[in-house]
Amino acid sequence: MDTQGALGVLDVEHDPWVRIERLSVWAYFADGAWSDSGAWAWVRNTGAPPSGSPGGTWHGYPLLEGGNVDTGKFLGYLQVESAPWVWIWKTGSWAYIVPDTLDAHGAWVWFAAVATGE
Numbered sequence: 870m871d872t873q874g875a876l877g878v879l880d881v882e883h884d885p886w887v888r889i890e891r892l893s894v895w896a897y898f899a900d901g902a903w904s905d906s907g908a909w910a911w912v913r914n915t916g917a918p919p920s921g922s923p924g925g926t927w928h929g930y931p932l933l934e935g936g937n938v939d940t941g942k943f944l945g946y947l948q949v950e951s952a953p954w955v956w957i958w959k960t961g962s963w964a965y966i967v968p969d970t971l972d973a974h975g976a977w978v979w980f981a982a983v984a985t986g987e
Contacts, residue, residue: 875962876908876980892944892959896978907981914975916942927952928971943975 870879880888887898887910896910925931927949930938936950937958944964948956953968965979 874982875957875960877960892957893942894944907979909977909979911970912944912975912978914940914943914973916940928968944978 870881871877872879875891876889877891880890885898885900887896888894889896889912892912894912894915896912898908898910902909927938930940932938932949936948938947938949939945940947944955944957944959946958948958953966955964955966956962957964960980963981965981967977967979970977
């Protein structure tokens, strides 16, 4: 399925688990997760857990120049200065990561303004 939006092509063969090809991650989209303004999903983190950094961190991920973090196989590079709203560089769009759910296994994420065309 092509969302015709920021998330791009989705592999929906294992629905409700969906592979977001642009991010190379698996996400769980519950019934009713999609709306005109975006979509809720639990995004699985298949990378190594964050290791921390003496120079400051965002949920354990080392802060880089310009307020960015590299979450690796989770969501890639994020701009986190407006957290919990983050800019996902791979999708060129905003997402809301629910802070209390973010851990080494994944997080609940609101992908803002996701088109739902096929």
